């Protein structure tokens with residue numbers, strides 16, 4: 001279907017399912033076990049309702065914000081998703097170019113199909129990029145990757161902490177992964193790669209399950225980049241990250257691809273805001289310790305619910321993969337334009353001229369049933 005018929009982010013998924021190669025669709029769309037968490041990631045947003053305000057003069061509205069101190073045209077970023085070339089020959093560069101055009105931040109994955117330097121080189125002067133890190137068992141390799149990222153101007157290091165072992169994505173496992181593009185496996189930096197059980201397994205065997213809280217001191221000693229843990233799933237760990245002096249956490253279950261029955265990020269957000277408020281007197285959104293959420297975000301209304309509940313910004317993954325798999329750069333461009341238009345309209349309808357006006361009182365999250 002022509003791009004003009006795409007009206008929302010869900011539409012990209014429907015198109016991608018029809019046009020993508022089976023193997024790529026299996027890798028992008030799959031989630032762990034019975035795929036209950038991936039379903040609930042989006043469904044959780046359906047349980048939150050708005051309490052809009054009226055008569056607020058919304059002639060002009062502004063949905064820009066700052067993320068880790070950097071300007072973003074919207075309270076969202078393009079999160080890290082591996083293997084961009086499975087969906088399109090330009091892979092992650094589609095995201096870099098669209099991010100530049102729309103003034104949003106891209107998080108570059110460790111397991112990108114394009115090389116890290118290629119993605120950084122494709123950025124416009126001043127364009128902000130983050131880096132997602134899978135910690136290698138060989139810490140010298142990790143150190144080299146981190147220091148190179150810092151040298152290349154990366155503005156935030158997001159350490160993935162929810163994947164000591166890759167989850168079972170059975171849709172993906174049924175596809176034998178024989179990389180037609182050898183760069184995909186080479187980057188994993190490991191021998192003994194098992195290619196018989198899907199893309200995820202083939203590329204992830206180097207990840208260190210020994211990663212633990214003591215390692216944070218070492219990370220601080222090798223880089224000045226702000227450190228953020230990606231994949232925090234309860235307030236206890238968010239508190240530990242705060243006490244360790246980190247810059248923030250991403251409340252995430254990895255798009256439902258790791259532990260099935262892990263809770264959605266938006267549910268975790270509510271308990272983290274409450275407990276860190278009570279225990280450390282923190283108010284959110286907070287400049288010094290920023291909360292991010294990802295998983296199942298498909299509409300600006302989803303983003304605004306997270307912002308109202310205290311998130312600085314949210315990450316969006318699959319919709320952009322489906323967009324470039326179906327339409328290349330133009331797809332991602334259109335996806336961001338759709339979100340842009342949705343923000344404008346929804347801020348007006350909420351009675352919130354700016355992102356700062358999107359306050360907790362604007363949502364009713366009581367149906368989340370948080371204890």
Ligand code: FNR
Pocket residue numbers: 027028029041079080081082109110111132160230252253254255256257294295296297315316317318319321
């Ligand atoms: C991911 N995600 C991910 N996360 C990470 O830390 N490192 C990675 O390499 C990947 N790779 C990856 C591949 C694919 C195909 C997907 C769909 C996801 C997880 C990602 O950063 C994010 O947590 C979720 O994608 C957010 O959920 P949505 O927006 O996809 O629903």
